[in-house]
Amino acid sequence: MLGQDNGCHLPIRRRELLLAGASSAVAAGTGVPASADAASAPAPRTGVPTASVTLAVNGQPHTLTLDTRTTLLDALREHLQLTGTKKGCDHGQCGACTVIVDGRRINACLTLAVMHPGAHVTTIEGLGTPGKLHPLQAAFIEHDGYQCGYCTPGQICSAVAMLDEVRQGIPSHVTADLNVQPLLSVDELRERMSGNICRCGAYSNIVEAITEVGGGAA
Amino acid sequence: MKPFTYERATTPAQAAAAVVRQPGARFIAGGTNLLDLMKLQIETPPHLVDVNALGFDTIATTPDGGLRIGALVRNTDLAADARVRRDYAVLSRALLAGASGQLRNKATTAGNLLQRTRCPYFYDTHQPCNKRQPGTGCSAVGGFSRQLAVIGASPACIATHPSDMAVAMRVLDASVETVDADGRARTIPIADFHKLPGGTPQVETALAPGELITAVTLPAPVGGTHVYRKVRDRASYAFALVSVAAIVQKDGSGRVALGGVAARPWRDERAEAHLPQGAKAVTDRLLAGAEPTPGNAFKLPLAERTLAAAIAQATSQASARP
Numbered sequence: 001m002l003g004q005d006n007g008c009h010l011p012i013r014r015r016e017l018l019l020a021g022a023s024s025a026v027a028a029g030t031g032v033p034a035s036a037d038a039a040s041a042p043a044p045r046t047g048v049p050t051a052s053v054t055l056a057v058n059g060q061p062h063t064l065t066l067d068t069r070t071t072l073l074d075a076l077r078e079h080l081q082l083t084g085t086k087k088g089c090d091h092g093q094c095g096a097c098t099v100i101v102d103g104r105r106i107n108a109c110l111t112l113a114v115m116h117p118g119a120h121v122t123t124i125e126g127l128g129t130p131g132k133l134h135p136l137q138a139a140f141i142e143h144d145g146y147q148c149g150y151c152t153p154g155q156i157c158s159a160v161a162m163l164d165e166v167r168q169g170i171p172s173h174v175t176a177d178l179n180v181q182p183l184l185s186v187d188e189l190r191e192r193m194s195g196n197i198c199r200c201g202a203y204s205n206i207v208e209a210i211t212e213v214g215g216g217a218a
Numbered sequence: 219m220k221p222f223t224y225e226r227a228t229t230p231a232q233a234a235a236a237v238v239r240q241p242g243a244r245f246i247a248g249g250t251n252l253l254d255l256m257k258l259q260i261e262t263p264p265h266l267v268d269v270n271a272l273g274f275d276t277i278a279t280t281p282d283g284g285l286r287i288g289a290l291v292r293n294t295d296l297a298a299d300a301r302v303r304r305d306y307a308v309l310s311r312a313l314l315a316g317a318s319g320q321l322r323n324k325a326t327t328a329g330n331l332l333q334r335t336r337c338p339y340f341y342d343t344h345q346p347c348n349k350r351q352p353g354t355g356c357s358a359v360g361g362f363s364r365q366l367a368v369i370g371a372s373p374a375c376i377a378t379h380p381s382d383m384a385v386a387m388r389v390l391d392a393s394v395e396t397v398d399a400d401g402r403a404r405t406i407p408i409a410d411f412h413k414l415p416g417g418t419p420q421v422e423t424a425l426a427p428g429e430l431i432t433a434v435t436l437p438a439p440v441g442g443t444h445v446y447r448k449v450r451d452r453a454s455y456a457f458a459l460v461s462v463a464a465i466v467q468k469d470g471s472g473r474v475a476l477g478g479v480a481a482r483p484w485r486d487e488r489a490e491a492h493l494p495q496g497a498k499a500v501t502d503r504l505l506a507g508a509e510p511t512p513g514n515a516f517k518l519p520l521a522e523r524t525l526a527a528a529i530a531q532a533t534s535q536a537s538a539r540p
Contacts, residue, residue: 051224068221091254105320107320110249110250110324111253111324112224112266158319170297170298171314173311173314175314178310178311191454193319194319194454195318195319195321196318
């Protein structure tokens with residue numbers, strides 16, 4: 001909790017400082033301010049295939065011209081500076097990059113940005129703000145559902161979409177009867193969240209946080 | 219990742235033609251396996267043909283009472299389909315036993331069949347691997363083989379097919395529908411779809427270059443109690459050491475396929491005819507001729523015990539049903 005508060009109240013964070021430096025260098029060189037999407041975005045190397053895609057991220061449309069290799073994760077972090085979504089393993093094994101695309105949670109590291117024309121992407125930045133937290137963000141703070149916090153944005157995005165999956169009646173590996181509406185037991189919650197790894201091992205508090213928000217919903 | 223050009227196909231024939239035209243080109247649908255392999259430079263396609271706009275994303279009832287599952291139907295949607303849950307529960311169970319919620323939301327029916335082995339030597343580009351680089355040798359023979367095949371393998375390759383879904387598809391006698399660049403369609407029985415390694419472990423399926431899967435069809439429901447039992451090194455989100463897909467009828471007869479033991483789902487209709495005599499009667503025949511390594515010989519007794527547990531589970535579920 002201390003870390004979270006410090007992060008919110010510091011006048012400027014390390015990454016913003018680095019970006020500010022890069023932007024001012026560009027502005028000084030060209031004499032014009034760079035557009036929001038282009039600011040500090042890595043330019044594709046010449047000769048490398050590129051493609052354009054328009055994504056709605058947290059309600060804002062963005063048109064990007066990207067090296068075709070750019071994952072959705074890298075597009076969010078490196079091109080749109082939405083660094084709340086984390087890169088953990090970059091191979092779909094840890095869940096730190098979980099975002100919600102057209103209402104479904106996916107691993108942003110295992111999909112190409114250019115494969116999502118017109119998609120609606122929700123990241124941790126779109127769920128809530130420091131002044132108006134999403135109920136799951138508030139519950140993670142209340143229940144101390146993290147230690148280092150690196151997996152937390154992925155945990156929260158995953159949990160938001162997971163609760164929706166339960167509401168829709170999507171079964172899981174531990175659902176006893178496939179033909180009845182699943183309930184959000186602790187066993188169900190742990191199985192459904194197994195794609196999100198927490199190296200600090202804050203699982204018991206994560207379970208409490210999600211149960212507080214989702215317990216009545218299922 | 220190596221650079222690649224990208225196109226979004228709008229017709230199946232266009233997609234197939236684009237892959238035929240450019241050697242090494244690949245279709246991409248969910249991408250959850252292919253992109254992982256591209257990051258590791260195990261796959262280095264110069265061109266990707268995105269097939270997500272082709273519309274193969276519905277599940278329809280067939281005239282003979284079966285189901286036609288579009289190639290692009292996501293694993294989550296297939297597992298959650300009310301008809302699948304009711305009449306093909308072994309398929310729902312197998313899908314739900316695989317991967318994570320995030321991956322199942324993206325992974326497709328066709329892509330699941332086409333996923334590559336998780337053999338650690340296939341993944342390590344510093345090691346010889348006949349599947350990744352034909353002719354270089356197999357590091358798994360004599361290496362770490364806990365996850366690998368006990369039957370149907372060859373001196374060239376002892377990789378296993380990692381899919382849970384495919385094991386259920388095999389026990390359900392599914393068929394794979396395809397189309398090629400000339401628009402010709404054909405149907406491949408699931409039993410013939412995955413190839414054993416022999417001397418060419420790089421050839422994994424019956425598909426010709428550019429041949430595109432359009433659907434997987436299931437025959438009419440066969441009733442019985444459906445069980446998918448998966449044994450793995452952790453409780454969730456891990457590949458099978460051994461899995462059993464079983465459909466058990468009231469009289470004790472039924473069907474059995476094993477996962478985690480070979481380069482394809484392992485089923486033998488003559489072996490499963492002995493199901494009323496119990497698990498050992500089946501696995502003695504189903505796994506006759508197995509050649510395990512010292513590192514995976516445990517899979518033989520494990521397969522028998524997992525089948526015994528599956529039969530017990532089916533019996534208990536059947537008696538609990540009103």
